[in-house]
Amino acid sequence: MQKMKQKGLRGPWSDALYLPTLHHFLGPFDVYDREETLGVELDAWDMNDPAQRAALIRRDISSQYKELSYRHRHALVAVLAQALQDPHYDFQAILEHDPESTHALPARWDEMADPRAFFADIYRLVQQDWHEDLARAAAEDPSDW
Template sequence: MQNGLRSPWVDVSYEPTLYHFLGPFDVYDREHTVGVELGTWNMNDPVQRAALIRRDITSQYKELSYRHRHALVTVLAQALQDPDYDFRAILEHDPESTYALPALWDDMDDPRAFFADIYRLAQQDWRDDLARAAAEERAGR
């Protein structure tokens, strides 16, 4: 995705992926703290899932500008539009990686529902920012 944005963290092009949504849930080297706490949440319960998404994603991504949020949500929308997109693969544990999600997240009943909830809640919670970025995009800025 060529969006002309620079990363808010380092001076490189901002290329959002669905993994960006999972950053707050990375428990690598924090399994006994963050991992234990996140392990108490039932990711198959839509109410608990929504509360966690709001707590750790939509209310915490303040370092992202409205344009960064729009680019990130656009990537998610594209994935959700693809009926064959494998959301489960994003949650699978890779023992070679220095990135890890909480235990059992790779066994989530419906990973697509998790990402659909992220999309729905981002649309609600970031409504004004997303509308502003979309208007600028349409205007060719």
């Protein structure tokens, strides 16, 4: 008997169901075991300066995530849009350092003055940079993915 494939968007590098979270946006900033290289570089950026924050988002998210399909980017942005619509969503919690984790953000990112503004900037910039692909995915029926 042949096993039927489960419907739903599959991961970009596996056959597992793709379930994006806001943590996916932070992947390019993971300095775990790279504190002396990427960590030092990212420490030079002021995440409270909107211009520097936008430049970093464009450099490390908008351009880097082009490797994801338009459907994966659409699903990822939808998770962010949902969080931004919730006025009580705790964006600060996403930036908190967990000493038990094998992931780490740059020093002092958990002290960012307005974490919601950081994620709102991500949303605004990827909406601009991925406009065509997001529109293409929005025109499709996700149940066919």
